[in-house]
Amino acid sequence: xxxxxxxxxxxxxxxxxxxxxxxxxxxxxxxxxxxxxxxxxxxxxxxxxxxxxxxxxxxxxxxxxxxxxxxxxxxxxxxxxxxxxxxxxxxxxxxxxxxxxxxxxxxxxxxxxxx
Amino acid sequence: xxxxxxxxxxxxxxxxxxxxxxxxxxxxxxxxxxxxxxxxxxxxxxxxxxxxxxxxxxxxxxxxxxxxxxxxxxxxxxxxxxxxxxxxxxxxxxxxxxxxxxxxxxxxxxxxxxx
Numbered sequence: 001x002x003x004x005x006x007x008x009x010x011x012x013x014x015x016x017x018x019x020x021x022x023x024x025x026x027x028x029x030x031x032x033x034x035x036x037x038x039x040x041x042x043x044x045x046x047x048x049x050x051x052x053x054x055x056x057x058x059x060x061x062x063x064x065x066x067x068x069x070x071x072x073x074x075x076x077x078x079x080x081x082x083x084x085x086x087x088x089x090x091x092x093x094x095x096x097x098x099x100x101x102x103x104x105x106x107x108x109x110x111x112x113x114x115x
Numbered sequence: 116x117x118x119x120x121x122x123x124x125x126x127x128x129x130x131x132x133x134x135x136x137x138x139x140x141x142x143x144x145x146x147x148x149x150x151x152x153x154x155x156x157x158x159x160x161x162x163x164x165x166x167x168x169x170x171x172x173x174x175x176x177x178x179x180x181x182x183x184x185x186x187x188x189x190x191x192x193x194x195x196x197x198x199x200x201x202x203x204x205x206x207x208x209x210x211x212x213x214x215x216x217x218x219x220x221x222x223x224x225x226x227x228x229x230x
Binding site for chain 1: 148150159165206210216220
């Protein structure tokens with residue numbers, strides 16, 4: 001049981017480039033989330049999904065896109081990377097519902113630098 | 116907008132002593148969940164403890180306990196018998212919506228345990 005996995009661990013992008021951050025969970029969780037963490041700050045929600053085919057914006061969605069074609073995968077797409085997107089990105093998932101208290105399991109994070 | 120506030124950017128405690136980290140939150144929801152996460156230098160997000168708002172009893176997990184004051188919207192974390200391995204950033208988080216599990220994080224408190 002690997003939990004939540006993210007690839008890559010590190011990436012350096014040039015301004016204007018695009019990339020996809022991969023996230024996979026093997027716990028059959030319906031709910032998945034993408035957060036970003038800027039230096040010395042708490043995490044902020046970018047996008048989330050409550051099930052395959054359903055996605056919605058979080059606090060800071062500009063410059064990002066997501067898709068959820070399967071229960072397991074929730075990739076985050078960065079189009080036209082900007083220095084403001086330099087951050088650590090975390091993917092998380094939860095079973096959802098009162099029994100789980102929406103307790104989220106986090107991946108190890110991806111450190112992205114845009115120069 | 117819902118907010119979570121941690122008013123102590125940094126704290127320190129001597130090994131084996133007790134320390135309390137503060138957190139206040141603002142929500143209009145009736146049903147919500149509160150969490151404390153630990154983030155060591157490895158940057159992995161580790162769940163420390165969770166509290167369901169509908170439960171009056173304060174949650175405890177070994178050396179970790181919370182003081183949940185629902186009317187005051189306060190959710191502090193007490194760490195007893197502090198250990199060197201407790202040195203980390205601690206984040207308080209609240210679900211922004213009771214049926215999506217979206218988390219709103221505080222700014223974090225850096226805790227250093229001194230030998």
